[in-house]
Amino acid sequence: MDATERIQAASQFLLQSPPGEINDVLNDIRNIISDDELLQEGIQPALREYNIEQFTVVDVPETNHLSIISEAARLGPVSEEDDAQERFLDPRSKLSFEFDHLSLEASDPQPYEPNEEHEPFRLALETAALNYLKAHFTDGVIVVLSPKEGSTQYVIQVVANKYNPTNFWSGRWRSEYTVDLESKQVAGKMLINVHYYEQGNVQLATTNVISFDLPPHVLSAIPNNTAASKILALIEEEERKYQVSLNETYQEMGEKTFKGLRRALPLTRQKLDWDKVLGYKLGAELAGTNKSTLPTS
Amino acid sequence: MADVIDSMLDLMRRLPPTRTEENVNTLVGICPDEADELLQSVDQPLQVMVDRATGREYLACDYNRDGESYRSPWSNEYDPPIDDGAVPSSKMRKLEIQANEAFDTYREMYYEGGVSSVFLWDPEDPSGGSNFAGVVVLKKTMSPTMPYEPSGSWDSIHVFETVERGRQAHYKLTSTVMLQLVTRKGTETDVKVPADKKVPENWKRDGEVTLSGSMTRQTEQDWPLQDSASHITNIGKMIEEIEIKMRNLLQEVYFGKTRDIVYDLRSVEDLEKARRQKELQKELVGFIKR
Numbered sequence: 410m411d412a413t414e415r416i417q418a419a420s421q422f423l424l425q426s427p428p429g430e431i432n433d434v435l436n437d438i439r440n441i442i443s444d445d446e447l448l449q450e451g452i453q454p455a456l457r458e459y460n461i462e463q464f465t466v467v468d469v470p471e472t473n474h475l476s477i478i479s480e481a482a483r484l485g486p487v488s489e490e491d492d493a494q495e496r497f498l499d500p501r502s503k504l505s506f507e508f509d510h511l512s513l514e515a516s517d518p519q520p521y522e523p524n525e526e527h528e529p530f531r532l533a534l535e536t537a538a539l540n541y542l543k544a545h546f547t548d549g550v551i552v553v554l555s556p557k558e559g560s561t562q563y564v565i566q567v568v569a570n571k572y573n574p575t576n577f578w579s580g581r582w583r584s585e586y587t588v589d590l591e592s593k594q595v596a597g598k599m600l601i602n603v604h605y606y607e608q609g610n611v612q613l614a615t616t617n618v619i620s621f622d623l624p625p626h627v628l629s630a631i632p633n634n635t636a637a638s639k640i641l642a643l644i645e646e647e648e649r650k651y652q653v654s655l656n657e658t659y660q661e662m663g664e665k666t667f668k669g670l671r672r673a674l675p676l677t678r679q680k681l682d683w684d685k686v687l688g689y690k691l692g693a694e695l696a697g698t699n700k701s702t703l704p705t706s
Numbered sequence: 707m708a709d710v711i712d713s714m715l716d717l718m719r720r721l722p723p724t725r726t727e728e729n730v731n732t733l734v735g736i737c738p739d740e741a742d743e744l745l746q747s748v749d750q751p752l753q754v755m756v757d758r759a760t761g762r763e764y765l766a767c768d769y770n771r772d773g774e775s776y777r778s779p780w781s782n783e784y785d786p787p788i789d790d791g792a793v794p795s796s797k798m799r800k801l802e803i804q805a806n807e808a809f810d811t812y813r814e815m816y817y818e819g820g821v822s823s824v825f826l827w828d829p830e831d832p833s834g835g836s837n838f839a840g841v842v843v844l845k846k847t848m849s850p851t852m853p854y855e856p857s858g859s860w861d862s863i864h865v866f867e868t869v870e871r872g873r874q875a876h877y878k879l880t881s882t883v884m885l886q887l888v889t890r891k892g893t894e895t896d897v898k899v900p901a902d903k904k905v906p907e908n909w910k911r912d913g914e915v916t917l918s919g920s921m922t923r924q925t926e927q928d929w930p931l932q933d934s935a936s937h938i939t940n941i942g943k944m945i946e947e948i949e950i951k952m953r954n955l956l957q958e959v960y961f962g963k964t965r966d967i968v969y970d971l972r973s974v975e976d977l978e979k980a981r982r983q984k985e986l987q988k989e990l991v992g993f994i995k996r
Binding site: 670 | 708710714716717718719720721722723725729733735736737804808811812816818846857858859860887889891905906907908909910911913914915916917918919920921922923942943946949950953956959960961963964965967969970972973974976977978979
């Protein structure tokens with residue numbers, strides 16, 4: 410493999426990192442590639458992609474709250490040729506900052522002038538969203554962004570992380586909603602990742618996309634603050650529904666798929682008599698199952 | 707710094723189990739020198755092959771591979787055919803045939819379908835007596851016949867070593883189970899909501915849940931030995947025991963632990979309400995005590 414291919418491989422590994430384990434993955438990659446210089450330079454785009462995709466949480470300087478690194482919070486540079494350092498926005502503190510994708514630190518905070526037309530409704534959504542966050546997440550972060558130029562969509566993002574390396578597990582909940590007052594639609598996605606790795610490697614990965622029209626009782630309230638809390642109530646209901654349906658999926662998988670793959674005990678409800686087994690050729694004779702399901706031998 | 711192979715194994719314990727094959731291939735590409743050790747240490751999903759001579763299905767894994775060919779436990783033939791493919795000695799082959807029959811029964815009893823294969827290999831040192839080794843592999847797949855039907859696969863790999871000590875034998879067993887479960891859900895699969903429950907206009911959803919992974923356990927036991935066939939009985943009992951244990955463990959981790967973590971991330975109940983209720987209760991208790 411040449412240098413480009415090795416960087417590409419390393420980047421692919423990095424993007425698959427489970428929640429909270431990117432540094433462990435990076436350490437492994439360093440040892441495997443064993444070319445720090447090549448890696449340091451080449452891995453930057455993957456780190457950036459990971460942070461944006463995974464809603465990496467950032468401590469915003471000069472504030473005592475956390476914000477989220479994401480595509481929606483990204484400010485310029487407008488074109489790739491532009492040398493200007495990429496910045497991210499924290500709408501809550503009205504600050505923009507630079508972000509180091511390796512150390513995960515924010516720097517150079519600067520005031521950001523919000524769009525006057527959108528700011529009141531954004532603020533109403535943010536207030537309602539913070540209340541929602543408190544009600545359902547213990548380690549959650551929420552960000553509400555005004556529509557970007559040329560767009561009519563407010564963006565609401567949630568991320569919650571729990572890392573517990575001493576007990577070999579980690580988890581991440583991400584959700585994102587766009588609220589479009591023009592098309593009167595809400596679209597959203599919820600993503601869950603769980604890694605359990607005590608003497609093994611077990612992962613849960615879920616995706617769920619939803620969309621619905623804003624109902625009349627919400628539309629008639631716009632742009633009042635009550636519209637914002639009604640929208641968050643709808644989101645709360647969607648997330649509740651999703652969690653309940655996930656629970657049903659768990660049950661279904663446990664009762665249908667898991668049992669269908671391997672029985673806990675044979676039909677006889679007894680373990681095998683191995684001395685007998687050696688004397689029989691066909692399991693079906695012991696199990697008493699339908700002969701038509703037998704493999705032809 | 708740790709050995710490269712250790713870093714590779716650590717990496718494989720972290721990356722998604724659904725992409726094991728792809729990631730192992732990439733690692734082999736980066737460090738071809740470590741390929742053999744990596745392929746021996748990382749269990750990969752078993753491949754189902756069809757024996758050309760008997761038409762019976764068997765499993766292909768690293769243990770019945772010679773070059774690019776795989777040996778069938780039914781006909782003892784390699785596919786694609788090779789002239790000098792490694793085969794067990796006639797004594798070992800006899801035991802292998804018996805073991806395959808026995809585990810075929812085991813497979814039918816527990817899996818009610820699927821495919822099983824047993825491969826044995828002679829002791830490396832001919833003077834080592836009958837201290838042979840082998841692998842028992844089992845696989846069952848459930849494929850959806852419709853887009854929203856759940857699917858899944860179970861792969862068991864049991865590698866064992868035997869050491870004969872007079873009328874006793876000592877067994878060392880390493881068992882890995884790989885389990886994958888996938889369920890897709892869409893708007894059309896959802897049961898109609900009762901009329902009193904309000905659902906927004908144009909409500910649509912599409913989702914997928916994947917639970918995947920592997921667990922490995924090691925066991926060592928001594929069992930009495932009457933004849934060579936006792937090995938099959940002994941190993942059979944050990945594998946049956948550990949598969950029952952591992953099935954329970956997988957059930958606990960897949961459906962218990964990962965679900966608990968989701969509920970740790972997000973609470974269905976209103977945490978604020980619960981907090982207020984607690985405070986209220988405290989107040990009441992204080993009030994009554996007064």
